[in-house]
Amino acid sequence: MEKDILNIYYKSVEYKINKRYPSLRYEVEQLELPPSLLQYDSYWRGLESIIHDLITRFDIPVEHCLEFGTEYGYSAVAFSNYFRKVTGVDTFDGDDHTGKHANNYEEMVQRLARWKNIKLVKSDYRDFIENNHQHYDLIHVDIIHTFSETYNCGLWAAEHSKCAIFHDTESYPEVKKACYQIACATNKLFYNYDKFFGLGIIV
Ligand SMILES: C[S@@+](CC[C@H](N)C(=O)[O-])C[C@H]1O[C@@H](n2cnc3c(N)ncnc32)[C@H](O)[C@@H]1O
Numbered sequence: 001m002e003k004d005i006l007n008i009y010y011k012s013v014e015y016k017i018n019k020r021y022p023s024l025r026y027e028v029e030q031l032e033l034p035p036s037l038l039q040y041d042s043y044w045r046g047l048e049s050i051i052h053d054l055i056t057r058f059d060i061p062v063e064h065c066l067e068f069g070t071e072y073g074y075s076a077v078a079f080s081n082y083f084r085k086v087t088g089v090d091t092f093d094g095d096d097h098t099g100k101h102a103n104n105y106e107e108m109v110q111r112l113a114r115w116k117n118i119k120l121v122k123s124d125y126r127d128f129i130e131n132n133h134q135h136y137d138l139i140h141v142d143i144i145h146t147f148s149e150t151y152n153c154g155l156w157a158a159e160h161s162k163c164a165i166f167h168d169t170e171s172y173p174e175v176k177k178a179c180y181q182i183a184c185a186t187n188k189l190f191y192n193y194d195k196f197f198g199l200g201i202i203v
Pocket residue numbers: 042043044068069070071072073074075076089090091092093094095098123124125126142143144149
């Protein structure tokens with residue numbers, strides 16, 4: 001009974017969020033599990049199987065993928081199956097949402113050393129994007145899930161890529177709000193994939 005009431009409440013909140021920040025529904029045509037993956041329980045797990053679908057659907061070149069928010073490397077390794085180069089930018093200190101920890105940049109460089117096409121950069125996204133005019137094929141934003149940080153980082157990402165993707169649109173309404181506003185500001189389309197905590201796609 002209590003569970004039913006909570007479900008009704010969650011559904012109505014979800015309905016209101018989707019009405020306020022509308023998106024196009026992303027339907028996957030073909031799932032493909034990439035061969036090389038890290039085996040740990042990242043919240044990103046599941047999304048590796050739609051990378052190929054995204055690339056073909058939006059005709060994304062596969063030269064260079066940039067990621068803000070690499071943490072222990074799950075998504076970076078997933079992207080490395082498809083892109084010639086992957087650059088992962090992270091402070092490597094954690095944050096208030098994922099949990100703060102001692103800096104583990106050196107350890108992560110060692111752990112990901114066998115993926116030769118992944119380069120890790122220890123930097124706050126703000127320093128990385130300052131005066132940076134480089135363009136990327138795909139940019140993945142998965143930093144702290146506040147509106148302001150996602151909007152600031154994501155606006156730059158949408159303006160410097162063919163396609164920008166944002167994790168946690170379903171678990172953090174602030175991320176969905178940021179995606180909606182970035183799409184409005186850049187005149188791009190906002191698709192949402194509602195599985196695995198949600199993926200906002202701006203093309
Ligand atoms: C949710 S985790 C990323 C998860 C990862 N994509 C995966 O595949 O499991 C968020 C990461 O964003 C990083 N982060 C948070 N704020 C940041 C900022 N301002 N600049 C760079 N990295 C940041 C944190 O250190 C943390 O490692």
